[in-house]
Amino acid sequence: MQHNTARKGAAPLAPTPCASAAATALALLGLCCAGAAHAAPQLAPALLDSSSCFQKNQGLLAQGRLDFSGESPEASFDLYKGATYQGQWAFQNTQGHWVLVSPGNAVVPAAALAVRHPQRAHGAGVNTLDVSLAEPGLREASTLPGLTLFVGYGATGPQSFGDLLARQRFGIVGQFAGHEPARERCDGLAPASATSPGTGAGGTPAPVPAGDRVAPSAPPGLAVSNPSATSVLLQWGASSDNVAVVGYRVYVDGGLAATVAGTSHALTGLAPGQKPLLEVEAYDAAGNASERSSVAWADASVYRHGDKVTVQGALGTADVVHTFLGGSSGLVESTAVGAKPANAQGWRFNQLGGPTTVALDARRGKVLFTPEDSRNYNAVRRFDPGASIPEQRHFYKAHWVRNVVLLDGLPYAKSYQWKHERVNWEDTVVDGDTEIKVHNQTKVAGLVTYVNRSASDKSTYWNYQAAPDSNSDWVLMEILVYTGTQGLNDGKLITRVHKNGRTWVNQNRQAEKIYADPGMRLRYFIEQNYFGNFGQREDGVDNPLPKPQVRELYSDDSRVIIGNDASSGWKRVELRDSVALAQAKVREVQSWTIWNGRIELSLNTGGLARGTHDLHLVVIDGVDANGWDVVRHSQPIRVQVD
Structure with a gap:
């Protein structure tokens, strides 16, 4: 034709x-x-x-x-x-x-x-x-x-x-000159990926086997998402054919709306209030067309916590060891309120600090909770991947953390130290000779990063102005490390906190030496939030003034990703209100079950407020020179929190 x-x-x-x-x-x-x-x-x-x-x-x-x-x-x-x-x-x-x-x-x-x-x-x-x-x-x-x-x-x-x-x-x-006849069927464009002579758009048609009358299979998994008043995103799986599928035709209420080479199409320009029947068929070079797959506008996907979501695209693979305490099937949500979480999947909860149970938080749902008193002064969770992290590997560590400190029923306003995120070469909360640690402190400093490379090679990066802590706020703390080569400044360390709708990056963004001692390699991921030094900055060390009677520590959605090769450990997925991290007010960490070209995951809505949210699933592949995420792909998604 x-x-x-x-x-x-x-x-x-x-x-x-x-x-x-x-x-x-x-x-x-x-x-x-x-x-x-x-x-x-x-x-x-x-x-x-x-x-x-x-x-x-x-x-x-x-x-x-x-x-x-x-x-x-x-x-x-x-x-x-x-x-x-x-x-x-x-x-x-x-x-x-x-x-x-x-x-x-x-x-x-x-x-x-x-x-x-x-x-x-x-x-x-x-x-x-x-x-x-x-x-x-x-x-x-x-x-x-x-x-x-x-x-x-x-x-x-x-x-x-x-x-x-x-x-x-x-x-x-x-x-149009005005004399062109109406045709039985309009041909579409050739596949965008076909560029060789004889197969590319506008070239000589590729040879078609004589007598090919076998139609492709119907496009599987047709779904609609990200609906607006006048547009919707259509996505489907690849059809199969005895020779080759050439492309796909998209129909709106029976009329041809588009011909595409890929497995998605954004329909725009629909009339407000129109809820058409949407169909897709596959066709081959001989003109054989598959049966049409159909979906109604009313089926436009709205996702909830725990729903299965597929991120389509040529997204490579992620060869990693990873763990996630959050999500609908994680250790926290599968534990009853008031019960202690069981040590499992490399995690230990009551070994280094005391006693941690699962509690309900008004904003984030089920979370980990530790009260602090004279005997149990800190909350500690530890993840052991089972082996030390070699040179030239990327890893990522994050979790949400919150404290509540009250004196006579009011928020305690003086200095105290809390919110630790550390990666140690030993299974201990004692500062190690090979260790990376990030603090978020009140009064004393905002975002502080410690790098211990060996017993004699240590650095501290202070950033007093970056996100000083405030009582009762949830904070997402992050560490991104490339271990580099022992003794060389070819590694990388980025520390960040996200709070009150903004992400802060510490000033240590340069090339960094991570390993200096051949016998010490990072292994244990330790989350430690504790209270101490009450009023030390204002009233002196060990002052006798009244201490807060209420001291509560909370944690949620702990995430660890360790690359098994030299490129995978910083690949991850987040749910955001903005694709660019610098503009994102909403950030929720995600885990995946499959990352092989496409990504399959169970949606984690984390601390989203009740209602409907038009957001983005953002696929991240590293950071830039300023510590901001490099986004490889994003997919719009509508989320409902009941």
Whole structure:
């Protein structure tokens, strides 16, 4: 089946003189106005391939493959869909309505706002996005001679359309003379990954086995997520075929809406309140189509604590030893309130500090609880991975911790020391000669990091201004370490705390020596929060003034990840309200059951407030030079906390 139009690497439209930015935009798209000429930048075409057709009983269908390979994967973009007919221009808005635009119009509507780079949506190496146009009411070309359609994108912001024009990030997807026949079925774009001669988009069709009449299997696991008033994300599993699956067609209420090469598609421009039937079929090079898989809009996924979630994408593997006390099946939630958690899975709870039980916290649900008194002055949990951590390995340690200190019923306002996170070479809470330790302190200092490399090689990093502790707050404490080579400054140590909707990074971000003693290697992960030195800063050491009568210590969602190779230990997943860590107010640690291309996990909603939350599952692959997470992939998710 041939396309009415098929363009590969279409050249940018030449600019014409125009007076203003808005008029310049329209001039570049074919309108005339007066003004100064603007030179077109020499950039690769933004449109890699396109197709358009009038399909019987389906109307006008067009599709373009936009190229984002020259854009930053961290950026977001606004998508534009435009049409010109008999000297008039119209652009589709986010509700799917067409808006007429004149040369003097300062605002050009976008069809979709803040769309993520394809790498963030589908994984590293994916740089193309298929954008479709569908108008079921336009059934034949004879009524629209001279109609031209285009798609494009600009960097998200008030000057988005100006960016589209300044860098010519657009291209034509369809031009109609008025005599094109309606076809039984419109072909879509070739798979984006097919680039070799004879198989790539716009190339000679790949050979099809004679007599191939075997249809692919129906796409499995079709699901919808991240619903909004006018959009929804469709995801499905790969179909199989006796030769090869070429692509997938997405249908909305029976009408073809898009043809894609991958196993997901973001539907935009739906009418508010519309709850259509959504279908996907697979097809092969011979034109055989599978049965359609379907899902109703009402099935748009809303996830709750403990629900199984799959993060799709080419996300590699994570060869690690890891443990998680939180989550619906973790040791804490599986223990009754008031009971002591059993020592298991490398964890010990009542060996080094005393007595820890499971309690209910108003914010985080089931947590670990230790009261402090004259005999039991600290709470300690210890994880032993079973072996020391070698050189040139990454590891990650985190947990949420909270204290309550009351004197005569009021929060204690003087200094005290608490909230330790340490990794020691020995199974002890006594400071070790090879140890990494982070404190979050009140009054004395905020975020403090200790690095003991050997008995004679030790450093302390003080950051007085970073997140000083306050009574009764929950704090997420984190240690990220690359052990490097013994005696060399090729390791890395990042310590962070997250509290009150903000993450703080300590100043020790440089290359770091971690191991200096050949007989000492880090092994034991010890969480120790304790109270002591009450009022020492204000009233002197061991002062006789009244001490707080209520001293309570809480802990939740302890997480340890240790790489078995030189690259895996910092790979992890979080639930956030912002993909970028520096802007994230909500952070909840996740664990996974499968990480092999895709990631499967049981959702941990942690301390989220009751209600519905539109969040992101963020796949992390290390940190940058400033200690902020490097995000490899993110997936939107709607979460309900009852």
